[in-house]
Amino acid sequence: MIGKSITELSKALAAREISSVELTQAYLKRINEVDESLNSFITVCEDQALAQAKAADTKLAAGEANSLCGIPMAHKDIFCTKGITTTCGSRMLSNFVSPYDATVVEKFKAAGAVTLGKTNMDEFAMGSSNETSYFGPVNNPWDITRVPGGSSGGSATAVAADLCAMATGTDTGGSIRQPASFCGVTGFKPSYGRVSRWGMIAFASSLDQAGPICKSAEDAAMMLNVMAGLDIKDSTSIDLAVPDYRATLNDSLDGLRIGIPRQHFAEGLKAEVEQAVREALSEYEKLGATLVDIDLPNNHLSVSAYYVVAPAEASANLSRYDGVRYGYRCDNPVDLEDMYKRTRSEGFGDEVKRRILVGTYALSAGYYDAYYLKAQRIRRLIKQDFLDAFKDVDVIVGPTSPHTAFLLGAKTDPVAMYLEDIYTIAVNLAGLPGVSIPAGISDDLPIGLQIVAGDFAEAKLLNVAHQFQLHTDWHTRKPNLSGPGFAAPSSKEVEG
């Protein structure tokens, strides 16, 4: 049963062909067998998972269950989970056990989903390769010498490697879509405000958004049905009715106008990625869509604007990690300043420190106008570009990333790493929904297709993604986990 879509698992559970406990045990076994080679989980909570599975089985037996009941899942370790360590990939929170559940976690719990554990991530979601995690990098299941993308690299890997049926991620500049692209899974970033941020550890508050990472657009629709909605605990969440995202999946694409941003097919785009995207666009034409070339004239400013706004917000968001109340504290501080300095020097990794410095600088007296205010102005221009584009088209399609997964350790220059998100970042700055779906394989590595829609047009986006998946099988391709580098369970025991 492992490796099936949520839709399939849900049917099997409802028909009692398998119990949630059996399914959970199977996933736990696979995590135990495979994850040493992947490092996609920071915490596996076996006991709790089995208890939740048992409770789900009771509900299933009583016929009271909804579609996600009993489905084993994983949460990115950025979501606070009551009683389970929530590290955010950082030494700073390596000992932090949350006394409360994030709204997203609470909603999946209420739906009866089973939490297998917490997935690895770039420290405080700052990274595009999952290499900044205090708990070590995650290895791409398609080639363990390569990165899975980031920051939700653990979740994307766990879904791709069938270590869970579905996972949550968060996307601040591409952190769901880019790893989904690198790992050959479906990653969905909803509009800003669609999913509650309560209990989701903040990186850049005005950009952060939680979303599903799973095997198909249909699965994403099922997850989003649970995740989306107003939360009075998050003042930025929107009071807008949540449609049944599954209801419109099969709408016809006849007459769909697809915008092709010229700027996403420019220098830097690898030929094999471009080819896959062009083929996907042909597929859409067959489904009745028309293609329209469009311009996103300010797209080239998005990475620069993002690397002012996001670090600025992060510099304040991360001030609370001061060693006073919880989390890491340095040994034997001599005074307050010493405690602050050493706690934060020792507790944060280099990339986090770099962004705190950049953000602090951007907000400093004398620089605020030149950096922060200017970046906010660019942000408005970028949003306007999209608004203008959506006057003529229904969705915008292009590559998620200029290339496929790169080698671990290949990108040592921070700016090169920041340019990873060249196609995804503008979507966050504009607060729009975007999805990455598998659309090809090159050299045994998956290629992702990004689809972007207007504000709160999640249903349209899922519909467009689902129709592609009905007519292609890229989303069903799986990495070969018996390939070189994978530890067999027996040898693991020997090594252990």
Add this chain to the structure above:
Amino acid sequence: MTWETVIGLEVHVQLSTKSKLFSGTSTQFGAEPNTQANIYDLALPGTLPVLNEKALEMAVRFGLAIGAQIGKRSVFDRKNYFYPDLPKGYQVSQLDFPIVGKGSLTITLDDGIEKVIGVTRAHMEEDAGKSLHDEFQGNSAIDLNRAGTPLLEIVSEPDLRTATEAVAYLKKLHSIIRYLDISDGNMAQGSMRCDANVSIRKQGDTELGTRTEIKNINSFRFVEKAINYEVMRQREVLEDGGRIVQETRLYDSDKNETRTMRSKEVANDYRYFPEPDLLPVVIDDAYITALEKTLPELPDQKSQRFVTDYDLSHYDAGVLVSNREMAEFYEQVVEICADPKLSANWVTGELLGLLNKNNREFSDSPISAKRLGALISRIKDGTISGKIAKTVFAAMTEDSSNVDQIIESRGLKQVTDSGEIEQLIEEVIANNPDQVQQYRGGKEQVFAFLIGQAMRLSKGKANPAQVNTLLREKLK
């Protein structure tokens, strides 16, 4: 050389909401340390603020009360600095778009002259917690009960020219917030805190001098003392050829002096930026109009009404309305005895004196408005004299029986029986033959002495007017 003092005040008022500005935790004063701090107040990862609508309402009502422009789109900002009692590492405040814009209030000086003082702005912000440095050997302790308590910071224009004006402004502010019931305004408990920006300049100069900011002034009296000290200090520095350093100074009430806390050079760069966890607060005219209707009669309006309806002097009216409870108490007294002037005298005289002496408020006055009204009624109808009334008043603080019973049981009723008074007068005349002789000889002053003798003989109970008339008749 003649110097002119320029003062601006920054007043922090703790809004009396039940819960904190951005969390549902209670704001009750005096709880065990850290029992009133929830996961948001502790700044646990992932927690988010939700604005307390009551605090917003209170801020807007304050703005309306001082005739200020209301910010229809106000924005919260993060003010960044590290301190252990600031759990998030930033304070959520308002910088460029405060909820209350320009307004003003009028102060009345001792000579009766009124002066309009501009209010630059007022904004909402959260309070920090408390650091306790002395209680624990070698360690500092943090109490986060106060962290997140809603404050309204009210900034005045530099329109104040003397310490006395500053105190009058502060008292007016205090009276307005008490009328609005948006804060208990208790300075000793810190629910009203005042920082003073003080500078001096040569009389006639148009440029402002370099100012210092004085912190930690926690009573009306200290505001006056701290400013006076600082003005004197600045004058000495300048007259000695020195210059004033822009800095923050701490007022030490024990030594009655101000001293350097931090200079501008080492001041924090707070790196303000809009708080992304909160949307701008947008309010419409309907909201403002609805709140306008909830405004009580404010001190200035009440004072005007007292002058018009009760024929009180501006001074008396001003004293009465300076305290909302006193004004309300006064009106209850008037309702019972129907004598506005006597009521004003008694409320601002005997009663206020008694309360001040015992450190009590009108709300827990040992003598109720009803009883004071009854007492004044007895003066009006001649049952007792004003002088005896003071004795009755004193008795009322210990004796809870009604006014008439007290007068009756202590035999304090005024003697109006002319037979009885005649008897008294005969006795006085008999006992003071010399003085009687002198009076009849034309020495008018002796008459007062004889009246006094009669009153004393009656133990003050004789009706003075009657004694006067009868004595004159007898001595003819």
